[in-house]
Amino acid sequence: MNSQVGVDVSKAKLDAALLNEQGKYRTKVFANTAGGCAALLDWLAAHVAGGISQVHVCMEATGTYHELLALALHDRGVLVSVANPMKVKRFIEVEGTRNKTDSADARSLARFCRMTRPEAWEAPSKAVRELQALVARLDTLQQMRQSELNRLDVAHGAVQASLQEMIEVLTKSIEEVQRRIRRTIDDDPDLQRRDGLLQSIPGIGERTVAQLLAYIGRPERFKSAKALAAYASVSPLIRQSGTSLNKHHGTHAQGHRELKKALYFPAMTASRFNPVIKAFSQRLKAQNKPNKVVLVACMHKLLAIAFGVLRSGKPFDPSLACSARA
Structure with a gap:
């Protein structure tokens, strides 16, 4: 690719930074709307030698705010990457970038794209x-x-x-x-098959099944249950260093908020009626874990079980699910 583009995505706008072969930037701000995405594509086509086929666009996963642009770019044949925010943050820290603005973040994303060549984003069907x-x-x-x-x-x-x-x-x-x-x-045969698999898990009802199918998409795009848990923002956030710092700060703020929310009540139900989640919950409570910690751990466990049945193609089996890591 001749040019890399970093896009800092927020609810209302898209800050784009085009990094050309000479290491020079061209920046512009667009609305985070269908019209704004179309304008960004026209802007890229006008300023990239060889057209948009020579562009690699990188943005951070920002809940659902990035999806409109990612889909618009993908549908036009542009190579798109949706990066893990923590990886981008570490990259910026290593660079020693001082300014924290939307425009500066967009330029950092363009450099991150050029240096790391992140994998292509997989668009939903x-x-x-x-x-x-x-x-x-x-x-x-x-x-x-x-x-x-x-x-x-x-x-x-x-x-x-x-x-x-x-x-x-x-x-x-x-x-x-x-x-x-x-x-x-x-x-849709694929959705129908996955629907049957998720319906086999006690604690997951029809509404939650539809949410999981919509938010997870094709399960193969996640390398592990741990990666899916991070995507859903149900992974614990831990800060630990030496003997003086050992803190748990809930879960990572970045992630798919709707997927996390969709797991809340099913985890409560599963802790009563799903034998695996129930035993897991009781074990944590016996260790005097706070109720909120127990609930989030059950959400994590339930998502791991869902991932397991989707990847294996086999209905819920308590004997197998017991070995799934939460």
């Missing part, structure tokens, strides 16, 4: 993209319905009829999206 959109819509509708239900409890009589009407509309919309989610899974 068309069916998984559709499932992701439907799962996100379902979550939004359910939140809206719950908000209206909460208002109904304290609402004045003059607005109760309006609230009831809106709740009914939202309920019908939720049911329609749920039907479309089911149809999307059933119409």
